[in-house]
Amino acid sequence: MKIELIYPRWPKLKNQPEFHLPPHGPVCFAAALPSDAEVSFWDEHVQEIEYNAEADLVAISCMLTCQMPRAWEIADIYRDMGLPVLFGGIGTMLHPQETLNHADSVFLGEAEGRMEEVISDVKNGRMKPIYDFQRNFPDTAAIKPARRDILHHELYNFRGVQMVDLVHASRGCRFNCFPCCTPYLGGRCFRPRPIDKVVEEIGGIENNRLFLVDNSLAQDDEWEKELFKALIPLKKKWISHPIKDDDEILDLATEAGCWYVYQAIIDTSEVIAERIRRYKARGIGVEGTILLGLDKHDEDYIKRLVDFLLDLELDLAEFTIMTPFPGTPVRAELEAQGRILHNDWSRYTCGETVFQPAQISVDRLNELNQYAWDAFYADCSIELKMAKLYVDVIQKEKKDGTFKRVKLDRHRQWGQGKDSRE
Ligand code: SF4
Structure with a gap:
């Protein structure tokens, strides 16, 4: 099962410096997926999405209300390509009905212990429009370490x-x-x-x-x-x-x-x-x-x-x-x-x-x-x-004694060339 996991961009506040932190929702979601899921992660704040027509599922993770309009645009592109689109995250939970206009399925709630069912439905071509676990919380002992390995860490360095x-x-x-x-x-x-x-x-x-x-x-x-x-x-x-x-x-x-x-x-x-x-x-x-x-x-x-x-x-x-x-x-x-x-x-x-x-x-x-x-x-x-x-x-x-220098090969940032010392 090949999954394109997307984190859409939102407009930054004009007075904030242009740095980005790695998102947390997508890496927690990825940790809850069955072990045979292959995840390609795209954070639109730090990279352009390469739309992949070969994926089995597109999962769009949203945290903020102001992220939703862009998320819906991305979903429309993927659905025009014929790929099934699943939405999740806090932003989705705040806007489920509008999101349904752009999604095959919305997942409401926390992912732990629920993704086996969803992925099985995707495999069998019978995704439900809504998976509603919003008031049915998983045991927090079921939360696995976040899948930070899917992040492109080098893109989250800010000026070295x-x-x-x-x-x-x-x-x-x-x-x-x-x-x-x-x-x-x-x-x-x-x-x-x-x-x-x-x-x-x-x-x-x-x-x-x-x-x-x-x-x-x-x-x-x-x-x-x-x-x-x-x-x-x-x-x-x-x-x-x-x-x-x-x-x-x-x-x-x-x-x-x-x-x-x-x-x-x-x-x-x-x-x-x-x-x-x-x-x-x-x-x-x-x-x-x-x-x-x-x-x-x-x-x-x-x-x-x-x-x-x-x-x-x-x-x-x-x-x-x-x-x-x-x-x-x-x-x-x-x-x-x-x-x-x-x-x-x-x-x-x-x-x-x-x-x-x-x-x-x-x-x-x-x-x-x-x-x-x-x-x-x-x-x-x-x-x-x-x-x-x-x-x-x-x-x-x-x-x-815990200070570590940033590795030179991790200096590259979004929108910039390689570090001049390389
Ligand atoms: S309700 Fe809880 S999470 Fe929200 S602002 Fe207050 S302390 Fe923070």
Whole structure:
């Protein structure tokens, strides 16, 4: 069974540097396939797809809403070639009905333990239009190490710097934040993987730099402590979403190699300021993720928020405009109030306003988003701030003897020739 596995591109935010991380959904999907499946993987962010008419199945993996229109275009091309197309991933779960117009089949839910049935149906020419396992979660013990061997690793180096590999220790989330679709997808249920399996997978990753892509590690104190204790001997350096703001847990995270965290910053309170100081006091960097356009945001608030972040000496900040994705509490609220402007999903990038803000105009919110990026990075560019974080991790690696130089034959990047030193 020859499978073309496709990860369609999406429009990058205009203020972000042009680097790409290896995707995680496709490599987890590939790990769940029967062992006789031959997978060719195409990540359209870093390579052009070579459309292969000889494949038995095309599987399209989607994470984001703004990825869907391009995914549908690719599916149409393959279906015109006569190949069966299967869709999966979070983006598919948020847009199943529209996707059915471009697919032979949509798979909703998590792949572990289900792919034997799907592939058998493909072989027998009787794929079902929908495989719906969305509320029927597999045992997390069934999650196998992701198939990172299908990635073209050399395409994920950025200017000669080894970017992170992605891995997850849990699924789901017990919280219910207003802009987030995770509770809709995961049923507000935190589902940790067995820690020994996580350690086994992480220990087998060649790259020393990782991104634990779990929604939030701050779900269960005892689990979090056990996880960090188990990671200490591996000496990896990792990024994650928030960690519980607790002295013992933060100390363990530091010892376990926490390099920096993504921390949502929702106001200018002392609680948030103190939380950031406590990360930084332990040498953990902080990238703030800041949503603009909440109902309480007027022009003054947004400007004060940027000043607050600068005063805190945050390492990096990513400003996005609140976007009402399907399945989120905020979409239900804005829909009820008639404030959604359109459903052009290719524009649901978080880089432009797609709803009517409460206190300012649509155009002004777009301008203030750009103001926030410009003001935060006025004295030091995003590239330089990122470089500082990388210098930080290199120093940590040199201190504990884990630093590895990027191999010269892995320097080639998307869109560039071979490294000049070759
Ligand atoms: S934003 Fe994070 S913590 Fe909140 S519901 Fe979503 S995944 Fe959970």
